[in-house]
Amino acid sequence: MIDVLGIGFGPSNLSLAIQLKELAFFNDKKVRFFEKKKSFSWQPGLLLPNTNLQIHFLKDLVTLINPKSPFTFINYLKEQGRLSDFINLNVSYPSRMEFNDYLFWAANKFEDIVSYNSYITDIEPKYDGIQVSHFKVTYVHDNIPNEIETRHLVIASGRSPKIPSAFFQIYDGINVIHSDQFTKSEVHKIAS
Template identity: 40%
Template sequence: MAPSAISPTSATHEGSSNNSSLANGHGNGHANGIPVSAPLSSSNGLSSTTPDTTLDLLCVGFGPASLAIAIALHDAAPSPAPNVLFLEKQPQFAWHAGMQLPGAKMQISFLKDLATPRDPRSHFTFLNYLFCKGRLNTFINLSTFLPSRMEYEDYLRWCASHFEEQGKVAYGMEMEGVRVGERGADGKVTSWEVTARAPTGELIKRRAKNVVIAVGGRPVIPQNLRGLKHVAHSSQFATSITHIQEREQGRKLRFAVVGSGQSAAEIFNDLSSRFPDSQVKLIIRGASLRPSDDSPFVNEIFDPDRVDGIYAQD
């Protein structure tokens, strides 16, 4: 791997600081302040690490993007195996926890999982997950390509657990910054230094040749509405609505859902069924809701060779 720092927003500046999420491990023990789990199995393509090891790759965030990287490295089984670590801010793996609504389904085929388009023989396909969980025949009998969102999150958790058990993931890690670690004789960066705050409050530093920033999106609420107890972002809906039910029990409620995407539509339906006597209004910018464009032509943009084609244009 050539030394690099990669991010959706590019974190390649010296001395950059960011209180974003990092990724990694359940606390079955601690190594240099970082919670780690069971020892790494020698049967995969990722090497175990020690606190003093210069990592080949450190991923900040352990959501679907970083999980896909972990699986791709595992399946590639390079020799020698790279030293990899994932740092995550959350206390455990979670995917869209605030939108796990009853009856909510995925909007894409289960075949577009973390492995199938790249290698259908991978251990980490959704079908193999169903087989290992004893639910394959049940899912087949549903005659659908769209699993429930809750089941798909369970699939992601199942994939993540493989790397948690190998000590490749550290949870509860708050990223403090990424800095240039070392430079070669030619002045080029050869390593990066990542600083994170452990759940104990201790500052942890790890050095890596390559850093990937994959912290996901952040909720955006208009400035004049922030902090109001009656305003919640869709990403926290499933948890905040429980508090509303407890606080406003017995009252006739009025809700305004702002947005015209899938999340807004799902929240509108959930509120209407959860509070049948309430008034629920959907506020959108356009004249009407529009269905998503998921035609075969549009979906080709997600094909692996299309991704390679886009990057080849740089």
């Protein structure tokens, strides 16, 4: 039985992992995250050259909660030897590529508690009388089915493409695409 199971390991659950680590939760609790992708990635279809974030860099994974955290974007820049260069650029919105590198840098610090290439097939609540006491989670890791039980479940499975109903009939992934698929699309190849 583990204490916390996170489904998905994007920025939301990555931020949760950081918080749990900084609150010393890992000292006496068992935590696990499952991610269906084979490795960490953040909006890969939108990692275009010369594009910037639309939010200030201080809205990273942790700064607003703990500015002294070693997981801040500023600390990432310092460890990469890029802090002076970034400050001299006089920008508040880093490139999407650099922010992706920051997220990847932070995610790598949790490799021991993340199972990539894993997806959930069933979640069954278990009861103690009328109260849910824990969950039995069935998952597939590297094509092998498994089960695990957890006291707490955090679902952060990411955004799914939302296709407006007006486009259902013509959405084909070729002429009409979701922005998350842009860098893999024919449109991107033509534009490049």
